[in-house]
Amino acid sequence: MGRNFTVLRVESGIGASGFPHIGSVGDSLRAYGVKLGIEARGLKSELIAYSDDRDGLRKVPAGVPEDYRKYLGMPVSEIPDPWGCHSSYGEHMSSMLIDALEKLGIEFTFISGTEAYNSGLLDEQVAKLIENSHKVDKIVREEVGSSKPEGWVYYWPRCEKCGRIYTTRVIKVIPEEKKVIYACDQEFKGVKGCGHVGEASYVRGEGKLSWKGEFAARWAALGIVFEPHGKDITDSFRVNARIAKEVLSYEPPMTVMYEMFLDATGGKISKSKGNVITPQMWMKYSPPETLRMLMFKRYHGTRNISLQNTPQYINEFERNLKLYHNLDKIKSERDRISLKRLVEYTFLLEGVPPPPPYEYSAVLKVARMAPRDLSREELIKFVGDIISRYYDLPLERLLDDEWFIKYVEYAKNYVDSFSEEEGRVVIPQQVLAAIEEFLDRITDDMNAEDIQNLAFQVIKEKGIKSKEFFRSIYRAILGQDGGPRLGNLIQRVGPSRFRKMFRELVEEGKIVPG
RNA sequence: GGGCCCGUAGCUCAGCAUGGAAGAGCACCCGGCUUUUAACCGGGGGGUCGCGGGUUCAAAUCCCGCCGGGCCCGCCA
Numbered sequence: 052m053g054r055n056f057t058v059l060r061v062e063s064g065i066g067a068s069g070f071p072h073i074g075s076v077g078d079s080l081r082a083y084g085v086k087l088g089i090e091a092r093g094l095k096s097e098l099i100a101y102s103d104d105r106d107g108l109r110k111v112p113a114g115v116p117e118d119y120r121k122y123l124g125m126p127v128s129e130i131p132d133p134w135g136c137h138s139s140y141g142e143h144m145s146s147m148l149i150d151a152l153e154k155l156g157i158e159f160t161f162i163s164g165t166e167a168y169n170s171g172l173l174d175e176q177v178a179k180l181i182e183n184s185h186k187v188d189k190i191v192r193e194e195v196g197s198s199k200p201e202g203w204v205y206y207w208p209r210c211e212k213c214g215r216i217y218t219t220r221v222i223k224v225i226p227e228e229k230k231v232i233y234a235c236d237q238e239f240k241g242v243k244g245c246g247h248v249g250e251a252s253y254v255r256g257e258g259k260l261s262w263k264g265e266f267a268a269r270w271a272a273l274g275i276v277f278e279p280h281g282k283d284i285t286d287s288f289r290v291n292a293r294i295a296k297e298v299l300s301y302e303p304p305m306t307v308m309y310e311m312f313l314d315a316t317g318g319k320i321s322k323s324k325g326n327v328i329t330p331q332m333w334m335k336y337s338p339p340e341t342l343r344m345l346m347f348k349r350y351h352g353t354r355n356i357s358l359q360n361t362p363q364y365i366n367e368f369e370r371n372l373k374l375y376h377n378l379d380k381i382k383s384e385r386d387r388i389s390l391k392r393l394v395e396y397t398f399l400l401e402g403v404p405p406p407p408p409y410e411y412s413a414v415l416k417v418a419r420m421a422p423r424d425l426s427r428e429e430l431i432k433f434v435g436d437i438i439s440r441y442y443d444l445p446l447e448r449l450l451d452d453e454w455f456i457k458y459v460e461y462a463k464n465y466v467d468s469f470s471e472e473e474g475r476v477v478i479p480q481q482v483l484a485a486i487e488e489f490l491d492r493i494t495d496d497m498n499a500e501d502i503q504n505l506a507f508q509v510i511k512e513k514g515i516k517s518k519e520f521f522r523s524i525y526r527a528i529l530g531q532d533g534g535p536r537l538g539n540l541i542q543r544v545g546p547s548r549f550r551k552m553f554r555e556l557v558e559e560g561k562i563v564p565g
Numbered sequence: 566g567g568g569c570c571c572g573u574a575g576c577u578c579a580g581c582a583u584g585g586a587a588g589a590g591c592a593c594c595c596g597g598c599u600u601u602u603a604a605c606c607g608g609g610g611g612g613u614c615g616c617g618g619g620u621u622c623a624a625a626u627c628c629c630g631c632c633g634g635g636c637c638c639g640c641c642a
Contacts, residue, residue: 064642066642068641068642089601103642106641106642107641107642109640109641109642111639141620147629195567195638195639196567196639198639198640217640217641238639239641240640240641261641261642262641262642265642266642281637282569282570282636282637282638283636283637283638283642284637284638284642285568285569285637285638286567286568286637286638286639287638287642308569310569310570310571310636310637311570311637318588319635319636355577360577363577363590363591366590366591367590370589377621383613385580386579410604412604413604416604417604441604476612477608500601503601503602504601506601506602507601510600510601511600514580516600517600517601517602518600518602521602522602525602525604529604531604533602533604533605534602534603534604535602535603535604535605536601538601538602538604540604565631
């Protein structure tokens with residue numbers, strides 16, 4: 052790698068300018084995967100989560116008071132927290148992301164960009180870059196071009212008058228005193244500089260490197276050997292890699308480029324489209340494992356994700372987990388290795404537990420047919436009841452099982468949010484009449500066997516096909532053609548409750564005679 | 566203007582690095598001993614691997630050119 056370190060550090064940027072979304076954790080997760088890989092080879096590694104809280108505010112995100120426009124161009128670490136719970140806007144935003152990372156089980160060392168500048172961590176690199184700004188400028192022009200005038204210094208002094216950084220420009224560098232003379236006369240996003248002319252020391256954090264050099268400085272100062280990057284900053288990485296080599300004289304870190312996440316239709320994820328997924332939202336519907344699996348499955352390439360598909364992701368996760376414990380079933384050696392690796396990384400190399408003895412899809416179906424007015428505890432009991440019966444597990448075991456409880460919660464959230472208007476179920480008149488009759492005759496004191504027998508008795512009396520009878524009920528209640536033995540199902544749900552559920556569906560027009 | 570990703574079964578995708586008999590899950594269809602149902606088990610249909618060239622004994626896979634869908638950069642990062 053060209054550099055020798057006892058600890059191989061990887062880095063991930065922690066955005067502090069806006070609300071975190073699902074892609075934000077993807078960067079850290081990918082970096083963390085590399086860290087685990089390094090450690091698996093017996094080397095020491097560390098993930099640095101570097102908060103970009105020195106960045107200036109570029110736009111006021113939806114959900115932030117409109118008058119925050121007045122802070123445009125100021126470092127987010129110096130803007131007050133709109134909610135008042137953190138010491139600054141930037142800290143509020145990055146703490147949300149940090150919370151998500153912790154929930155995902157990522158271990159990292161946090162570094163605040165603002166503190167990095169203030170503490171002098173980057174001094175050596177900042178000085179070198181400023182004092183060699185003609186070299187940086189040349190690289191920028193060769194690689195990506197620049198709209199800035201020739202000889203531009205890629206450093207944003209912080210205006211001591213108005214506090215902005217993106218409205219300033221360096222007029223003169225005075226290396227002997229490690230300071231620059233600047234003018235606050237640039238325009239940024241419609242905000243004009245205050246016109247102040249002053250001086251700023253570049254070794255006391257009175258400013259910030261532009262992206263054309265900041266990565267290179269960070270990598271050097273922190274000894275970073277790997278950092279992933281989204282495709283939106285590929286240019287930035289290329290420029291910084293050259294700056295690392297040609298100005299700061301070291302081998303830049305390795306990287307992978309990854310694609311942005313897209314929504315289910317392949318469209319861009321954006322606030323205005325209302326399809327933004329935050330890590331917190333994800334974890335309302337699906338365990339962290341599924342998110343880790345998704346991220347580790349493919350390091351680059353476009354991915355379409357949607358919260359509505361969470362049951363599929365959980366299903367895939369369960370399948371992989373089962374396969375992991377049955378590797379012999381996989382014919383191809385290569386598939387076997389990649390599945391093994393995927394599952395182990397999904398569990399962060401901390402050991403792979405056995406698959407749960409029940410399936411989320413079953414939990415979801417039961418939750419879907421549960422009455423809506425149940426409390427959380429009642430719902431857990433309701434689902435636990437039926438699932439324990441179905442999978443032949445002791446009920447207490449389920450009620451003690453954290454994973455199961457979480458499944459029920461995911462399912463409840465899912466049903467509440469996405470319970471699609473199921474289409475109507477058309478049931479032939481005769482069959483419907485038979486079902487009505489059957490419902491009339493079931494009583495709460497009947498056992499599963501009785502109910503089952505009664506079903507067939509009614510079927511005989513009415514002279515209809517058993518298949519149609521059962522299928523109609525399953526379609527109406529579960530939205531599918533088959534299900535658990537009807538007697539068991541009704542007995543577990545409770546005959547009168549079941550009757551009520553069915554009749555409500557008729558009243559709501561979800562079941563129509565045909 | 567520059568760059569990237571994707572296109573394989575109805576749907577979601579794997580396979581492409583290192584060319585060697587088209588795959589999975591879901592969905593669908595059919596069975597499961599003369600009507601006791603099974604969120605299960607067994608079986609099945611279904612694909613010009615976007616299009617056209619090229620290399621090769623052999624191409625989903627490599628090369629070139631198109632077409633379609635999408636994304637990013639060109640302010641900031």
